[in-house]
Amino acid sequence: MNEHPLWTHVEDAKDRFKALSDRVWATPETCYAERQSAAAHLEELTHQGFRVQESIAGIETAVMGEAGEGGPVIAFLGEFDALAGLSQQADVAEQVPLEAGANGHGCGHNLLGSASLLAATAVKNWLAETGTPGRVRYYGCPAEEGGAAKAFMVREGAFDDVDIAITWHPGSIPAVVKGSSLANARIDFTFEGRASHAAGAPHLGRSALDAMELMSVGVNYLREHMPDEARIHYAIIDGGGISPNVVQSRAKARYVVRAATAPEMLTLLERVRKVAAGAAMMTETTVTDKVLAAVSNLIYNPPLGAAMQRNLEMMGPPAFTDLDRAYAARFQETLSEDAILSAFRSLGIVEESRKPLADFVVPADAPPAELGGSTDVADVSWVVPTVQFWGANHAIGTQLHSWQAVAQGKSQPAIKGMVHAAAVMAATGADAFLDPDLRAEAKAALAKAVGPKGYVSPLPQGAVPPVADMA
Missing domain, CATH: 3.30.70.360 (Alpha-Beta Plaits)
Structure with a gap:
């Protein structure tokens, strides 16, 4: 792994964010009810010295922290909502709920929010150390799983002054997200x-x-x-x-x-x-x-994607050990052959082995993979140049929204992949601060993609966040 100034800041701060991820994993809360998880992120934002705002866009569990002065605004987007009915004991390679019928972090959002806040913290410390002008923000966004919180936040102008948005999602193979979503x-x-x-x-x-x-x-x-x-x-x-x-x-x-x-x-x-x-x-x-x-469909931003790809290739994959691979292999044994091979093929990789963890990154010339699902990050991508990263956190073939994803959510591979994602995102954020041409190219690419009509919210007029409906 090559060195980058931001990666040192990520390494220096990572222990607190492992603890944050584990804390959120232990209190899985669903759509708009993420009070303990939002409070944990607020507590960490305050500890790290961010200027904190609560109830963004009138949503109780949406939070934001900002640091720095002047310059461009670079935002890191985090999530922390769980899924219903996916309770599962950690590190157990068979379906054993902690509590029958209870919630679980089957999409890895305990890792997602923690890595994004770690990246924002690393950039904050780098801005202060170097005297670079600019403001870094962390948005803690609830209700990605079916609640479209970011779509409501976009409609209320929460991202109107943001220049660049950066985020990621836990997965099994490290890659820049280039495809669209539904x-x-x-x-x-x-x-x-x-x-x-x-x-x-x-x-x-x-x-x-x-x-x-x-x-x-x-x-x-x-x-x-x-x-x-x-x-x-x-x-x-x-x-x-x-x-x-x-x-x-x-x-x-x-x-x-x-x-x-x-x-x-x-x-x-x-x-x-x-x-x-x-x-x-x-x-x-x-x-x-x-x-x-x-929610809308996701818009890929080629200039930002190229910048993130350079940082990913410079860094390489997470440094997994033989113990990590043995751990992941236990979970991979619970997966079908189709699930394992589809994880490779969905990213344009012809791979016939049963590697338990990714020891490679998806190259720049791989064909774009469609996400298949939907995300409210998409609505942000219509109004702010946005780039997204796939992390390497689970045994290859692990399906999101599964008990296997919950079980691996506190593991060493998951945390190593989380820190790796934070480093890639932080380095990309630094590029955006330092390179005005990158910011201009990203904005021009977005303007071309959205066309003259611009963004039209898919939310019906008068719609409000469905807090009561999702309870």
Whole structure:
């Protein structure tokens, strides 16, 4: 590994951020309820000497810290929300919940927020040491998992004066994120009917449950007639109760509609609405819907990506040991061959071995990999030149949103990958401070990508963060 001035600052500060990551891992909180996690990040921001702001954009668990004076504003974006139902004991290579049905950090956001704050802290200390003008910020962002907090923050102007945004996501192979993500909307459909005795007077009832099931059938037929990359998922929130001898008068389903761009997603959403209306008509019920959250597709910024790639190649992969590889191999044994090989192939790498951990970085000439999922980082990328990094934290093949990801979240490989990601991001941040041409090129690339219409929020007018709906 080659030396870089920022990497020394990362190494000097890393122990506190390992502790922060472990602390957040131990208190997994979901969408807009991340009070302990936000408090832990606020405490660390204060300890590190940042000027702190709370309740960014009116969101209780959104926090921000700033340091430095004058110059450009470079922001590091962090997250700390967990996922429901993924409780898992640390370091155990079989599915053993800490608490049945409880939350778990299956997407590695305990690592994500800690590394971004570590990078911001390293840059803060470097600015002070060198007297470089500029302000570094850390945004602690809640509710990435389905709550679209950053989309609401963008709408409220939280990033209006930011010049460059830098972030990352835990993974298994270190790479610069060059592909796009899918725009999506999360929407609740509520059917209202009329209750009756299911045997004595079934003709008097109007079943909301029937309507919800018919909507599901209609959406399944719709899947044949939508773009290949589009996705529609659903969950039953309220099935009308547990009494089969009652015609259910109320039912609710939550849908996620995804497509390549926000306009395509909104068009597909309207088709889903028509299916819901048809289901209500067939059952003589009524249906209402509520958009809880929506995010755009991610915009890759080539100048920033090239700068991050240079730092990644200069640094090389994390320095994993034989003990680290043996640890990861235990988890890789729980994964399918397809999962392992797809981890390589998704990044354009032809790799037939079963390496447990990445001892390489994805080269600059690898084809861009589509993220497949969605992220509210995308909305930031429409208004601020943004660059994102894939980390090397888990056994290769580990799927995000899995118990295996939770189990590895406090491990030595995970922490080494976290510190590695912080170093790559910090060095890229320093480049952005020192090189006005890089900032100008990044802004020009963003302007070209968004076009003359600019950013249009996918959130419906009047939408507010769905704090109560996600509880």
